Amino acid sequence: MAVARQYSGTLGRVDSCQVAVFLAYAQPGAGHALVDREIYLPRCWAADPDRRRDAGVPERVKFATKPQLAAVMLERALAAGLDLSWLTGDEVYGNDPVLRARARAHRLGYVMAVSRDTRMTRPDHPHLTVTAQQIATFLPEHVWGRYSAGAGSKGPRTYDWAYVKIAESEADGSVAGHHWLLIRRSITTGELAFYRCWSPRPVALAALVRVAGARWAIEESFQQAKGQVGLDEHQVRTWRSWYRFTTLAMVAFAFLAVLSARHRPPRPTLPRPDDPIGLSVPETRRLLHWIIKPVQQSIDHALAWTAWRLRHQARARFHHYRRRTSIDLPR
Structure with missing residues (x-):
């Protein structure tokens, strides 16, 4: 199964920066990397000739929303032959009917986050429109199941989950398939998250x-690309220079991700202290640094140091998993 995802980062304060939308590609058990990018040009910038000239924005570039940029990158990825099975994204993209329609047109399943006040109908009540929050409120307890959403660095990410069949809306078009509302509930706080899903x-x-x-x-x-290849360390202020720097950083990160994936053993469900742990992107970069830029210590010292770190990480993973699995026992 392959998963593509787009993302727009938010700084959380007013600052001098660029906002961009990225497309990421992930394969369970193999790895993940950023595969495409587009600058988000705010409407005020798109309509300002002086700003466009100073930043070197091409004339062909018009204002586009973040979901529209994501749709363009999705089309490029499919045209390039990228093997995609699912699409997932946050509320900015899940609430956009046009992007969801693009995915359905390509028979591409999706699990897209939506807000709690998103309105939808159930097939058993076609004349009643309710919010996602209201649907979750009236679900009986027996429909919830406890599943792990994947393996984290400190154990499985376990939540309570439920899904409900929902009716096709007018915005969803007429492509045959199956629609669901997926609901995630925190085991500790009870906080809810909602996803609109479709599959052929x-x-x-x-x-x-x-x-x-x-x-x-x-x-x-993003964490690895910023920490290992300096994705966020540019000081550029023009359109072309941003694309050049970002593309080079993405290529460098993809190179490290592929090398790491080739030397990654399968992750066990319940790891033991002596289970092998694969090379992470940071470990791969450290080894390349030793090879490309020799220092006083020998390569044997570098390999021994890496082996020690991997053993330490394996033991830490074992204890984290043992603690988390004892907490998240099924009811």
């Missing part, structure tokens, strides 16, 4: 949960 064929709840969990790959991709 029936799928189990566990399959939708795995796709929803793949969204974490984008956070890991």
